[in-house]
Amino acid sequence: MPEYHPLTETEAMALAVERTSLFTENAELFCQEIGDGNLNLVFHIKDQKSSASVIIKQALPYAKVVGESWPLTLDRARIESEALRIQRSLCTELVPEVYCYIPELAVTIMEDLSDHHIMRRGLIEGRRYSLFAEHIGEFMANTLFYTSDLGMNQQEKKLQQGRFVNPELCKITEDLIFSDPYTASPNNNYNPALQDMVDRLQTDEELHFEVAQLRYKFLTQGEALLHGDLHTGSIFVTDKTTKVIDPEFAFYGPMGFDPGAIIANLILNYCGQLGWIQDNAVLADYRAYLLDTIQNVWGQFESHFRRLWNEHDGDWLLNKKQFQDNYMLKLFQDTAGFAGCKIVRRIVGLSHVADIHTIKDAAAKEQAERMALTIGIALIKNHRQMKQIGEIIQTVKGV
Amino acid sequence: MPEYHPLTETEAMALAVERTSLFTENAELFCQEIGDGNLNLVFHIKDQKSSASVIIKQALPYAKVVGESWPLTLDRARIESEALRIQRSLCTELVPEVYCYIPELAVTIMEDLSDHHIMRRGLIEGRRYSLFAEHIGEFMANTLFYTSDLGMNQQEKKLQQGRFVNPELCKITEDLIFSDPYTASPNNNYNPALQDMVDRLQTDEELHFEVAQLRYKFLTQGEALLHGDLHTGSIFVTDKTTKVIDPEFAFYGPMGFDPGAIIANLILNYCGQLGWIQDNAVLADYRAYLLDTIQNVWGQFESHFRRLWNEHDGDWLLNKKQFQDNYMLKLFQDTAGFAGCKIVRRIVGLSHVADIHTIKDAAAKEQAERMALTIGIALIKNHRQMKQIGEIIQTVKGV
Known part of the structure; x- marks a missing residue:
């Protein structure tokens, strides 16, 4: 089981392949970190051949606001992924799909909404x-x-x-x-x-x-x-x-x-x-x-x-x-x-x-x-x- | 670790000796089950030499009321013992002391109040x-x-x-x-x-x-x-x-x-x-x-x-x-x-x-x-x- 650490883009792409069935073997993945870096890392990963894409969101163990930084529980990734699943079960069209939650990394792999x-x-x-x-x-x-x-x-x-x-x-x-x-x-x-x-x-x-x-x-x-x-x-x-x-x-x-x-x-x-x-x-x-x-x-x-x-x-x-x-x-x-x-x-x-x-x-x-x-x-x-x-x-x- | 089962009086006395320091080696214990048998077993255990005494309360896995019986969680023994400890920490004189809580038996060993x-x-x-x-x-x-x-x-x-x-x-x-x-x-x-x-x-x-x-x-x-x-x-x-x-x-x-x-x-x-x-x-x-x-x-x-x-x-x-x-x-x-x-x-x-x-x-x-x-x-x-x-x-x- 991997120990918690902030993911690199390479690791994020590897997770996207391992933990979802969205990408074929010969996918040409492109990854970009698009978060604001204050609370979470957000990786946008796209196969440039098939256009299949995914979001990987990782909670950071701190919050940065106006220059200050304070510790913040990683458990919020669990709360967020569970809440998304419940909300989606109650209104499917209005909530992104969660493909996978990895507690030890505080990572949620979910539907890409970049057309929104x-x-x-x-x-x-x-x-x-x-x-x-x-x-x-x-x-x-x-x-x-x-x-x-x-x-x-x-x-x-x-x-x-x-x-x-x-x-x-x-x-x-x-x-x-x-x-x-x-x-x-x-x-x-x-x-x-x-x-x-x-x-x-x-x-x-x-x-x-x-x-x-x-x-x-x-x-x-x-x-x-x-x-x-x-x-x-x-x-x-x-x-x-x-x-x-x-x-x-x-x-x-x-x-x-x-x-x-x-x-x-x-x-x-x-x-x-x-x-x-x-x-x-x-x-x-x-x-x-x-x-x-x-x-x-x-x-x-x-x-x-x-x-x-x-x-x-x-x-x-x-x-x-x-x-x-x-x-x-x-x-x-x-x-x-x-x-x-x-x-x-x-x-x-x-x-x-x-x-x-x-x-x-x-x-x-x-x-x-x-x-x-x-x-x-x-x-x-x-x-x-x-x-x-x-x-x-x-x-x-x-x- | 003992598996859950309703205690006998002999077992209750053994627990009282093992799990508290109230009784000396040569105690002459007397045990009586004084509960109403609907929800819990309650053992009153007393050393007839020293007059030291204790209550052992054990939750039963069912409730009997008016002849009917339905299953009821043993977790209530944990809730009760934790609540007693919190309440006693807040008003010592008004709550009996909990000596020991044994989760696997749903047992609480506590202060005897039979003078009340x-x-x-x-x-x-x-x-x-x-x-x-x-x-x-x-x-x-x-x-x-x-x-x-x-x-x-x-x-x-x-x-x-x-x-x-x-x-x-x-x-x-x-x-x-x-x-x-x-x-x-x-x-x-x-x-x-x-x-x-x-x-x-x-x-x-x-x-x-x-x-x-x-x-x-x-x-x-x-x-x-x-x-x-x-x-x-x-x-x-x-x-x-x-x-x-x-x-x-x-x-x-x-x-x-x-x-x-x-x-x-x-x-x-x-x-x-x-x-x-x-x-x-x-x-x-x-x-x-x-x-x-x-x-x-x-x-x-x-x-x-x-x-x-x-x-x-x-x-x-x-x-x-x-x-x-x-x-x-x-x-x-x-x-x-x-x-x-x-x-x-x-x-x-x-x-x-x-x-x-x-x-x-x-x-x-x-x-x-x-x-x-x-x-x-x-x-x-x-x-x-x-x-x-x-x-x-x-x-x-x-x-």
Whole structure:
């Protein structure tokens, strides 16, 4: 059994041949490391004769962010490969296939998606994805419902929850999303022009109370196997297909965290577009598309989720209509609150999004950042009073 | 390594000598099996010369209840011994010492408490335990606070939660407490004279909605390492000491479940006393003592819990006063709701309490049962509106 070490390109190619049946003996393999080198190595391996190709992803034993490096468990490769397999079993078309997982090397060999592009990049370029809301709604409904006490055997769920205990990656979320932006943490990283808003963020007791509620839910509420990092950089798209990748943050947490992440990232793009689209009419039109998408993401998610619930012969007490209606309302409120936290952290916390961060014009960038922060704070403060997705849309439009 | 088999008394004595240092070479051991034989063997072993003694508890691979027998995991012996050790480390005086755990035999060798008696028995006999409220308040505060995200390292807590995944014993609770009494389950076991109340219990949609909320909390809310079965039959007492035993149902669940169990069992005794005490003035006086005890159990628990929280240098966001006040209110409401479910199941469900079940006079027994059911239903229906322990007392007095 090989001992853990970062793979060379030659070793990656050898693994691709040994561990999959994709390549013939006379294949002419070409290998390129395409990861960003911060957390994982990602090898793209292609046979130049047959065009067969594969991705080999290897977890590195550390994380590098903004120059700093800290140790990070290799067990996340197991979590990611197991989560991908479960998610694919629940929505085959929306998740890449895992061909092989090699625990001792923290390696996952999986389907190559290089005919797709990263959704965040596409949105920054002003592209539209007419099937996205339906696809991601289905992804979230299937993966959340069928891994929860509503949709799977409740004793199996407990054992599965045990296999997805993920303390180190949860701690990243707990720190970066549910703590740092609200205190003078050295991890924070924000535009100095925003100091007035950051000061308010860090002294607003009403806001802290709401963030504490959401933090506590994240810490304690084991409802479903979350993706756990469902932003538009973890989604590959074409005009016709959507693929969700990178579930290394997967764990049993509160369901609203995943739809909250999608909605937050669409709102961040909405704010950032003023730095990318010059023409006001074009800007308004694209933003209307984004708001429609937000509305449809929730609508598709909710209707898929309710349909699965209504069709499933599950827990008789939880299957009652009044419980379901109340459940969907609470899930929507959680979604709004988590979306708010995800927005705030992308402006004030350690890790930013290209949609806003790479805007060149300083004034436009600050305007986008202020807009996002204002929306994020409003969602956090109001989430427990919200009743429907239209209120999130109105919050965005009102800023 | 010995293979699993039910121990004989001779084997139990040999283990006591080999695995503890309590007995000298020339000990004259006497062994008696004192378990009820339904779930576990319990050997009481005593040296008749030195009076040194020990308990050996062995899990059986099945459960026998009302003549039926079903398989039950031996892993519960590990859960119980680990929970005892954690609980004892948090409140030494209130938990027996575990000397040795032998996984292959599902055996725990532990401190003998035969100088104590079972609290349920004492209450039925009309005894008073002036230190009980303080002791159990401290037990619950220490064990719940220090195993939660409020009182321990939040990453360690996740790993610990993984070690206490306890699907089979949780299923017993989920079925017997949070499902069977509300539907025509063959597990139910109730006095036919109560049919009118049982019919209402099984058709009351408002009640089912509230039970569903509590059931869902029990399924998903991993707040703290619960005892999980904290009734007065799991508590050993003397006038001066209190010892909590039998945590084989331990798992990470909603905190309110443990104080709810204590309060439910005090209320069940309150109802049952009309079958045990003939003199009205004596009855009223003893019931007043029980209500005082309920008030003090909650009061002691809450004040201990808040003190630990205030003194603990924990999560800065969760440490804020507004969060704590809101938290204690929700915890109280959960406690009231769980207490209600625990009362109902002891009248209608599979397993009853001697406080009521062994009353000989049929009319008195039915009166006690109706009283308990009425209180249980009221607690379940009103728990989310309740604000303070006095409301539980008033509910009991009002019936």
